[in-house]
Amino acid sequence: NAGVTQTPKFRVLKTGQSMTLLCAQDMNHEYMYWYRQDPGMGLRLIHYSVGEGTTAKGEVPDGYNVSRLKKQNFLLGLESAAPSQTSVYFCATKGQPSYNEQFFGPGTRLTVL
Amino acid sequence: GQQLNQSPQSMFIQEGEDVSMNCTSSSIFNTWLWYKQDPGEGPVLLIALYKAGELTSNGRLTAQFGITRKDSFLNISASIPSDVGIYFCAGLSGSGNTGKLIFGQGTTLQVKP
Numbered sequence: 001n002a003g004v005t006q007t008p009k010f011r012v013l014k015t016g017q018s019m020t021l022l023c024a025q026d027m028n029h030e031y032m033y034w035y036r037q038d039p040g041m042g043l044r045l046i047h048y049s050v051g052e053g054t055t056a057k058g059e060v061p062d063g064y065n066v067s068r069l070k071k072q073n074f075l076l077g078l079e080s081a082a083p084s085q086t087s088v089y090f091c092a093t094k095g096q097p098s099y100n101e102q103f104f105g106p107g108t109r110l111t112v113l
Numbered sequence: 114g115q116q117l118n119q120s121p122q123s124m125f126i127q128e129g130e131d132v133s134m135n136c137t138s139s140s141i142f143n144t145w146l147w148y149k150q151d152p153g154e155g156p157v158l159l160i161a162l163y164k165a166g167e168l169t170s171n172g173r174l175t176a177q178f179g180i181t182r183k184d185s186f187l188n189i190s191a192s193i194p195s196d197v198g199i200y201f202c203a204g205l206s207g208s209g210n211t212g213k214l215i216f217g218q219g220t221t222l223q224v225k226p
Contacts, residue, residue, distance in 0.1 A: 044216070092155075104155030
């Protein structure tokens with residue numbers, strides 16, 4: 001089992017470019033989350049999904065879009081990247097509603113110039 | 114919105130020393146979680162707390178759910194070099210089954226052999 005994987009691991013973009021980050025999980029979890037991690041600020045929730053075909057906004061959703069067309073995949077899109085979106089992005093998944101542990105992927109380091 | 118204040122921000126200790134860190138909030142949380150993040154990796158769950166006043170251990174780690182439900186503490190006894198990393202507290206946010214977590218800013222731990 002690979003658990004939670006993220007693609008790519010690193011990416012450099014120019015301002016205004018677009019890209020999609022892929023999160024894939026093989027744990028059959030219903031819940032998936034996208035976070036960004038910035039120095040001194042912990043992890044902040046961007047968007048999340050409680051099941052296939054559903055998405056919802058988190059704490060810092062502006063400038064990002066997401067899609068959950070398949071249960072195992074959660075995509076995070078940046079339509080027009082800005083330097084403020086330079087960050088490390090983590091995907092996480094969770095199984096049953098009553099079980100609160102989130103399992104994290106290894107992260108994607110994104111730099112926007 | 115809900116916020117968690119985690120302290121200290123960083124610690125530099127000698128191997129063998131005990132470590133204490135805490136998390137406080139102005140809001141009540143019904144679940145507290147403690148995660149550790151190794152360099153270049155995603156966070157991994159250390160301890161989960163579900164009841165006010167609960168004291169839970171995991172090896173050399175002990176965590177407590179504050180009686181007011183607005184704080185939590187993590188202690189590491191007899192630190193070793195592999196304890197190095199960033200420790201995050203997280204509180205389960207809101208009602209329902211979204212599983213949304215609010216993270217503290219993190220405590221960076223460095224251990225000198």
